[in-house]
Amino acid sequence: MNASFRVEHATRSSHVGTVVFAVGFVVLAAAPAWGGRDDLRLLSEIYAYVALASLWNLLAGYAGLVSVGQQAYVGLGGYVLFASTILAGVHPLVAVPLAGVIAGVIALPVAGLMFRLRGHYFAIGTWVVAEVFRLISSQISALGGGSGISLPAGIVTAMASSRQMREFLIYWVALALVVAVLAAIVLLLRSRYGLALTAIRDNELAARSNGVDVTRTKLVVYILTAFGTAMVGALIFLQKLRISPDTAFSVNDWTAFVIFITVIGGIGRVEGPIIGTIVFFLLRQTLADLGSLYLLMLGAVAIAVMLMAPKGIWGLIAERFGWQLLPLERRLRFAADARTT
């Protein structure tokens, strides 16, 4: 019986999409050969936002956990990096996964508290958690207290002796991290959890009545996103070489931008955050001089998208052309037509 059908994930457009991603990866991995320092810096920043937005999308778009406090984990990741390298002599590139693990462990009791708040109140609750992390970090005098701290030169040079090699190294780690985050999300969505998550996204009540353990699935997603977000955070601050409570736990940088990117690109679709990040950086390169007016416009665009095209840019494209860049479809192929086709 089991052998009589199989599940097919790929479509024709996802074959094209996979090729596009593969070619893109090769071109981007070779960026140190064709790009200057500014290009690498910009690309790393883009990778960080693609990763953060993809993780937030998994949390809010699929699991329905609308958090406005993910800066808690970005900042925590950054602070774990600085604390473990400065105070315990851990190698910076080991500190990145360490930051993920510690954030995942801390996320468990946090989820225990936050899941008591329903729907809307969960969102503000996560913000309180981020504030608590920020206030605690400003009390740690060994890490510079409220004014922050720089990564000592010795730790920086331990990664690689020449500055250029260091920059290449961090660039490749950033690229590897975003690819790993995207691959993990695609694999998760193709697993049993993915089916459960898609069901929760579409209708939580129906998912529950079909036997999906909604709370457990949400908990797994919350912890996984904390893990990923903290690693991205650690890498962001490894690149900045300086951390302070206000930059580490900034709601504008790590949550507002991320939400706008996801909403504009298309929430609840894996492609959305990628498209959104590209749009965000194109807008920023042209409009950044406007300062606070730029943020104001971004907020207005996000509201307009939410009201008029709630599925975002990619949602519009996907519906119009039936495209899917990643093999996430589930189509049953029965043995009979598998033989004939």
Add this chain to the structure above:
Amino acid sequence: MEWINIIVQGVLIGGLYAMFAAGLALIFGVMRLVNIAHGDLIVLAAYIALMTTDTLGLNPLIAIAIVVPIMAAIGYALQRALLNRTLGDDVLPPLLVTFGLSVIIQNALLEVFTADSRRLKAGAIEVASFPLAEGVWIGVLPLLQFVVAVAVIAGLQVLFYRTALGRAFRATSDDQSVAQLMGLDNRHVFALAMALSLAVIAVAGVFLAVRTNFDPAIGPARLIFGFEAVIIGGLGSMWGTLAGGIVLGVSQAIGAQIDPGWQLLAGHLTFLLILAVRPEGLFPKVQG
């Protein structure tokens, strides 16, 4: 004596938090909407008060009479034009739209008024105080603010349970479709609730602006204080928000006494503690 003084000051500031919380609880009760821009609207009220006092030369406490109707009108328009379109079963649209609104208000205020911190001058009343007991002094302004908060909450309670408008609020809260069948226009009822919510925070915004320095970035923290007071107090009644505000105010005052860096942290930790041991809050709604 020192500690009594601290607790008294905490209770008095709690009245301000209760007003933040009452506005939040009101709209959540009526339409299950959590307004992330709530704190920024409080700051907007403070800036409107600043403009009013600057141009008309009024005392800020008298300017309340002008700020309240302006904020109520903004609330009504905001709900009719924008927020009504986000309501539904999905929690995402209202959260994201009010989050976007929060960013817009903050940056618009930054653009118009710059990041300089401002303060409203209320004259002699700012420093007036009288002794309550040996070593315990009560400021006239904090006391006035507390009395106004109690009056506002008592007023909301009467409005909810004794008037036709309150009946409409409770009816739409209980069952939107039945309320509509009985001839209520939900869009109008929701807009009135938002107008009332912003009227309440207009009062709070003026008192905030007289008591402390303010700048465009302080909104989110006020949202969090209001939210914490709502959860600590429980969603039972408007009086719960007063209790929640007082608990939060006293926690912050005690924290500040231990170490100035602990003022906000102590408030947040009290909130998390209540969430851990009594998630339904101190005064939960009695299930009938």
